[in-house]
Amino acid sequence: MLSAGLNIVGFSWITSPAATELEMIVLDWLAKLLKLPEDFLSTGQGGGVIQGTASEAVLVVLLAARDKALKRVGKNSLEKLVVYASDQTHSALQKACQIGGIHPQNFRVLKTDSSTNYSLSPDSLAEAISRDLTIGLIPFFLCATVGTTSSTAVDPLLALGNIAKSNGMWFHVDAAYAGSACICPEYRQYIDGVEEADSFNMNAHKWFLTNFDCSALWVKDRNTLIQSLSTNPEFLKNKASQANMVVDYKDWQIPLGRRFRSLKLWMVLRLYGLENLQGYIRNHIQLAKHFEGLVAQDLRFEVVTPRIFSLVCFRLLPPHNDEDHGNKLNHKLLDDINSTGKIFISHTVLSGKYILRFAVGAPLTEWRHVNAAWEVMQDKASALLARLSIE
Numbered sequence: 001m002l003s004a005g006l007n008i009v010g011f012s013w014i015t016s017p018a019a020t021e022l023e024m025i026v027l028d029w030l031a032k033l034l035k036l037p038e039d040f041l042s043t044g045q046g047g048g049v050i051q052g053t054a055s056e057a058v059l060v061v062l063l064a065a066r067d068k069a070l071k072r073v074g075k076n077s078l079e080k081l082v083v084y085a086s087d088q089t090h091s092a093l094q095k096a097c098q099i100g101g102i103h104p105q106n107f108r109v110l111k112t113d114s115s116t117n118y119s120l121s122p123d124s125l126a127e128a129i130s131r132d133l134t135i136g137l138i139p140f141f142l143c144a145t146v147g148t149t150s151s152t153a154v155d156p157l158l159a160l161g162n163i164a165k166s167n168g169m170w171f172h173v174d175a176a177y178a179g180s181a182c183i184c185p186e187y188r189q190y191i192d193g194v195e196e197a198d199s200f201n202m203n204a205h206k207w208f209l210t211n212f213d214c215s216a217l218w219v220k221d222r223n224t225l226i227q228s229l230s231t232n233p234e235f236l237k238n239k240a241s242q243a244n245m246v247v248d249y250k251d252w253q254i255p256l257g258r259r260f261r262s263l264k265l266w267m268v269l270r271l272y273g274l275e276n277l278q279g280y281i282r283n284h285i286q287l288a289k290h291f292e293g294l295v296a297q298d299l300r301f302e303v304v305t306p307r308i309f310s311l312v313c314f315r316l317l318p319p320h321n322d323e324d325h326g327n328k329l330n331h332k333l334l335d336d337i338n339s340t341g342k343i344f345i346s347h348t349v350l351s352g353k354y355i356l357r358f359a360v361g362a363p364l365t366e367w368r369h370v371n372a373a374w375e376v377m378q379d380k381a382s383a384l385l386a387r388l389s390i391e
């Protein structure tokens, strides 16, 4: 309400020194809570910026990485640039490649499977890179994910980052959802290796009590971002900018205008504090763990991938003679559950299996809600299985 009411449009430092400087400060705070390497702080060559969404975050770093690579290999080599990610990577990366002019055939979607719990294998990355190098292509961008959208898989940042670095590539880490959990010491291990990254993104508007939109992006070298995105029209010229003494966030993002979003994050950090925020995350993970336990106790169901954060991937086991391995069955169960109007769950497909997804992430969710949700699911499963056995 304050941010909307003050109606700040802080694109250059001079349009609102407070909005600009508070954004630098709160992103340094958040970087410290996440124990990000110092290179990401605004006190060095790097810094944080609030983007609207993770999609914009990956787009701006892809553009920065593209232009940095083209500077090295020549402007005419755009069609040789190759992007790497796993098949679990969010579609935002594909969109960024489309906008960034990456040749559609140079977007390497590397296969994952259950043997690595759907995380990207460093060997498959290394193989793909060496194959591309032998045919004269130029690997330039790797996107790893901590907490994939389908199943919250965690890519091994250290091993992947080493490969990216030794090939002179930009390494982006998308932790849009799971980054929040890494303010807890016991979950910080999932971003071990972030030291190798050139950029790191976490959505405070997902699981960090901050209203949409507030996507925190850090880069180690803010100049690469600025070189790709800055413009300098006459009507925006001012002493502070021209003396190179200030941060002008207009040069770190796609649009010119920008809201006072750091006020929201400042409010959350000041109001809750680290301990309460950690408690908030831990409670959700406990609730998800509780749900996982309920599923595991009911032998008609299976938990499909190990639960890491607050998402549980599970499914109803099909009868042995089921032709499509329970896919239609689980699709029907999803529809039956959601059409009660009491709860809403979503689905994904992994290794050809239709899977149900139960996510905890709302501030008002309590144990009783999780228990009630499970009862709805059990009831609908019983009814569905009874109907099947009559047919």
Ligand SMILES: *Cc1c(COP(=O)(O)O)cnc(C)c1O
Binding pocket: 052, 053, 054, 055, 056, 090, 092, 145, 146, 147, 148, 149, 174, 175, 176, 177, 178, 203, 215
């Ligand atoms: C939610 C999510 C995104 C997309 O987020 P937007 O902010 O809506 O663009 C991208 N990547 C991951 C891993 C996500 O969880």
